[in-house]
Amino acid sequence: xxxxxxALTGRERYQLLTSLVVPRPIAWVSTWSGEGxxxxxxxxxxxxxxxxxxxxxxxxxxxxxxxxxxxxxxxRTGAFCVNVATEGxxxxxxxxxxxxxxxxxxFERAGLLSAEAESVNAPYVANCPAVxxxxxxxxxxxxxxxxxxxxxxxxxxxxxxTVPIVPDTMFADSAALRPLARLWGDFYSTIxxxxxxxxxxxx
Ligand SMILES: Cc1cc2nc3c(=O)[nH]c(=O)nc-3n(C[C@H](O)[C@H](O)[C@H](O)COP(=O)(O)O)c2cc1C
Numbered sequence: 001x002x003x004x005x006x007a008l009t010g011r012e013r014y015q016l017l018t019s020l021v022v023p024r025p026i027a028w029v030s031t032w033s034g035e036g037x038x039x040x041x042x043x044x045x046x047x048x049x050x051x052x053x054x055x056x057x058x059x060x061x062x063x064x065x066x067x068x069x070x071x072x073x074x075x076r077t078g079a080f081c082v083n084v085a086t087e088g089x090x091x092x093x094x095x096x097x098x099x100x101x102x103x104x105x106x107f108e109r110a111g112l113l114s115a116e117a118e119s120v121n122a123p124y125v126a127n128c129p130a131v132x133x134x135x136x137x138x139x140x141x142x143x144x145x146x147x148x149x150x151x152x153x154x155x156x157x158x159x160x161x162t163v164p165i166v167p168d169t170m171f172a173d174s175a176a177l178r179p180l181a182r183l184w185g186d187f188y189s190t191i192x193x194x195x196x197x198x199x200x201x202x203x
Contacts, residue, residue: 015184018044023181023189027058028083028093030114030123031073033102038114038123039069040096040106042085044182045147054154055137056082062146069102074150078136079120082152083128087178087190119155129160129177 027046045059134152
């Protein structure tokens with residue numbers, strides 16, 4: 001089977017893309033609204049894009065032609081936190097993905113406690129084992145797309161004691177982190193087998 005993506009409908013392109021780029025890590029993004037309300041929602045168009053500077057990106061779609069709360073808040077405050085949702089938080093993460101009015105505090109809806117980021121103006125999920133405090137680096141309007149790419153510079157990282165650092169490195173132990181990832185539709189995945197293989201030496 002071969003498809004020209006231009007011949008597909010938007011829905012078909014979305015379904016093909018999100019079932020081929022898998023598994024996707026989930027950025028559980030927390031922000032403050034301009035009016036002092038907390039907001040939390042998951043985004044799986046999420047990627048690590050640079051280590052120096054320390055950059056991550058999240059692509060946020062529009063809802064009926066308007067910015068989602070997360071994007072509106074990020075434009076206002078210039079800040080957000082990426083919380084790593086873990087296996088035990090699947091139901092809570094899903095609860096925060098509902099299409100709620102801006103007034104709804106998703107922390108409250110999902111029964112989550114928040115804390116205040118130290119380096120940026122954003123709340124974070126208190127019991128997430130890994131949190132990245134992000135300052136907006138660049139907001140890229142994607143030509144012809146209803147998505148907007150938000151690039152954040154991670155200024156501070158929180159890691160719980162339950163997630164050790166591999167000795168003599170700065171690698172966080174992913175087996176201890178147990179992050180959730182998204183497949184397509186309602187399907188998720190967790191860390192399965194993690195085979196290790198040394199790279200071939202340079203010749
Ligand atoms: C696992 C998961 C991943 C999602 N990924 C994205 C994404 O990458 N981009 C996006 O625009 N919406 C994504 N969504 C949908 C948003 O979470 C949803 O539209 C949410 O209501 C946005 O909340 P907000 O209006 O408070 O920002 C995802 C939903 C789920 C459950």
